[in-house]
Amino acid sequence: MASLGCQPCGHGRREYPLQWRSLPFVSHSEQFQTILAACRANLVACIDGGAVDTCWRERAQWTGDLRMSALALRSLTENDEVIDLALHQIAQSYNPKTALVSGVWPAMQPGEGLPIPGFHLAFCLAALEHDPTLQRDPLVRQVVQASFDAWQQHYYREGLVQGMPGWYFTDWDYSDPVALGRDEGEVLPNAVCNAWWSDWCAFMQPELAIHPTVFEQSFWMGTAYALTTAKTCASPHATATALNASLAMHHRQDCLVYLEQAIATQEINQRVTPYFAYFVALALQQISPQRSLEFAEGFYGSIAQTYGTIYEKTNDEASLAHGWSVAIAALLTQPESKLL
Template identity: 30%
Template sequence: MTEFSSIPAHARWIGSDHPFDLHEVYLDFRSPADFSLDPQLASAQLFISADSRYKVWVNGVFVGRGPARSWPHAQQFDSHDIAPLLHTGKNSIAVQVYQPGYSHFAYLHRGAAGLLAWLECDSTIALVSDQSWRVRRDPSFSAAVERVSIYSSGVEERDLRLADDWSAPDYNAAAWAAARIVAPAESPLWSGLRQRTTPLLGEERTIFTSQPLCRLGSMVTESDDPHAQIRTGWPAAPPLTLAMDKAGWFTPTIKVGETAYWLFDLGHGHTCQGIAEVEGAGGAESLLVSYGDKRRDGELVISDPTTYCRVHLTDRTHLQAGDQIVEGFSLRGGRFLLFALTGPAWPGLRIRFGVRTAAYPLLDDRPLTTDDPELDAIIRLCETTLRACLQDTFVDGVWRESSQWLGDALVQAQALWAMSSDARPMRATLEMAAQGAYADGVLPSILPGEVHSYCVVDYNFSWVELLAFYFSATDDQDFVVRQWPTLTKLLERFHQDSASDGLIRSQPGRRLFLDWSPQSRQEPNAVYNLRYLYALQQAAGLAEALGGAEAQWVEVWGKRAKALRLCVAAAFRSDERWWDDSQRSTRSQLAAALALLTGAAEMDEWNGLAAALVARSLNLDDSQRDGQLVLASPFMHHYIFEALHRAGQNDAVVEIIRCRWGRWAAGGFPTTWENWNVDFPDGSQCHAFSAHPRYHLARILGERVSG
């Protein structure tokens, strides 16, 4: 990643000539026609950002995409080394910018679309984005589309009959409009510009040469919605063998009213994009590309958009006559790629399929292997999940959302740190959460995003834990001190929630998560207060470790933690049991674990609590029965393991991991699941918050070796 000296004063954010080209719009930009360079360049760095996303080509060659997700008041830009693609004389830079026109779980809309770019050649500014660039609204993309899900932006509906080769080096854009100046580089719309803090993803394009599962059925006419056509057509279509040559080409016969299907299994979830190469199309065909996460009873599960998450992951492209490559703008995600070609197919039409995958360039410098094949399989399971769910930052899963959740990032960061000395994703999460803090000090749970209904109050405590872990892992005192105002304001805000009984309640309009398990959420709540107690303890320990001006908080937070510890025990401990609420409605593993972990439970209780935690986890009946401890989710088993570790029960941690995560490994599943059972409509089989055993195993095995 090349460092920059300063942003050129004459660089501008540029946009469409129509200022209200904002809803589901794709804008094509080209550099000035007279853009030329002198010979013998030693270096050439293209710095670029966009609202919301860009793809860039230099002299017709695809270079990359971005920018990294960020808040508009801390806008990030990328740098690309394009020296190998430039030549003496005229050159061209083509950029496509997508603007959904609304905020989602990875983007905050500012009511504007824009591109900012400058080219630095041998320390000299050779080009900036300004009114000399040309722009048009891409006519091949439709704006009348559904959203991919509640989490993301739009489905892609494209008509290649309206497309041209606009990114080619010799394309003439004289008929396009002059770019409109939207804002200076630093402006009220986009400010605090900074270089990307995590590396660009590496992309790989692969053509499939292994035989997929094929079907041929009647075209679905009941709906023009592409996802509905896939949901109806694929299950009804009978299997069919379609011949494929060694290079992956099919020559299908598809009559009027028929649709052919090809299903490919990528092996595990990927950040990806389905692609197709087509030769000899007639111009009446259309191609659907759909993404799936799992199978049930051997059949691909195709999401139902009428359920809560409204997952609608099918893009459609209408083919033009002749040869073409079908490749969308946005990266999607999943394990399964389903292509559907609706006829009539032109006689002699050939088609082959592939995938573009994107992956974080992770340095795996902390390998972990054992002499136990079962544990090694679990380690691979967790590592595959963690790699898959690492984009420009941590994401929960790659299929239905690719969102960065603050609470998930704690266990993802710990597990990743056990694999790699790369602390950049962890640092980026901490910083992005602080940048997005509400005026009262509470942190957002989606980074970045205006998702107020999903402001999870207990995830604020995850940020405190993550900050403490970051310092213990990196000893980066300067960074932690920069976050100190966020930490103090956050904890002061939660202190205001203390009631006369010394306990806190969740904040109106904000979400109390706790866990996916069926434990009580009545308030005052044991788990919520114990999470707060643990955060106070972690913060006090961090203040003591830092010393200096921050040490004044040791006494403040220590006193609050001591008082809360007594109040929690008085409210939720009864008959040597820890309850989730004062009504004594449920007893959860999570409450018991946090009571042990925080020391709210007396030491003479620890053995009994630990034994109960172990017994419930080793009972592989996941259903809930009266009088039984409520089983924690895979996600919150992190705290079960933390508590058992404190109680000196490391062997039990390993046995639980072997029994529970071992079921997935033994079943041939490549990644960790969202929950013990994912048969709910949009349950995912690739979710990173369940991959934390990689951290716990590394810690335990490391202690055994050092001991």
């Protein structure tokens, strides 16, 4: 039997030509430099023209991940075209029946999409953070405006946004039975969605933002905010986003104490991924910019030192370079970062 001949084959890896910014304001802290190097490594792994989910490059754009990748891209690179492409791609998935873009696009079931209300909010905020006047892309502008009008008409009632269909995904927090959004809590008003609605209103129509008293009555648990009106447990996700949206006016100090205690007991590390740790760091700026940076250094530093990238969930069992884990670069590249 004749032997089979083997033909030589080559292999290679293609990387998107990212143009890195010079960062004159960044702290000389070795830990900060390690975190920023890991953020760059994540971007190299996940940018392929758009900003994809993971280093596996499945060519599907997760909407919540884009907002975080966009924050890092604007801080670390000159490549706005990546954000433009990803926003345009997601805008094409808009479903006027639900007033939602797909949580991921292209979706596993083309034409159906995957509705995730929090990720629609992330899309609109990503678009407005990138281009506050929405002049860069007519399709993106149309989707943001049309969906805002539809949410106001169909989902904004009794002082809250509620009743949106889909998967109420918040973060990989297994200690909160509603955080993954696959439980009964998904049909209830969601604190993170309401906080991000208020952030959206700040760009579009500030008078429609959630009133702090309504938010307090709906989600306050005595020490912190709950993720839904079921009030199953205090939530670092709800509490951080409430602070960031100026909805914790009556309990600002209580919320900051709760976050500090959660950090001290390692609860934050157990419940919050690198995705949402960015929002915790943002909330801690209300104590001081230095406290925010200290938290960022402690949370992300050991991950970056160990792996050279920043992983997805609350452990290292998932991908080690993820598109939603890099927004912290936006805080570390602010002039205040020279405090450390």
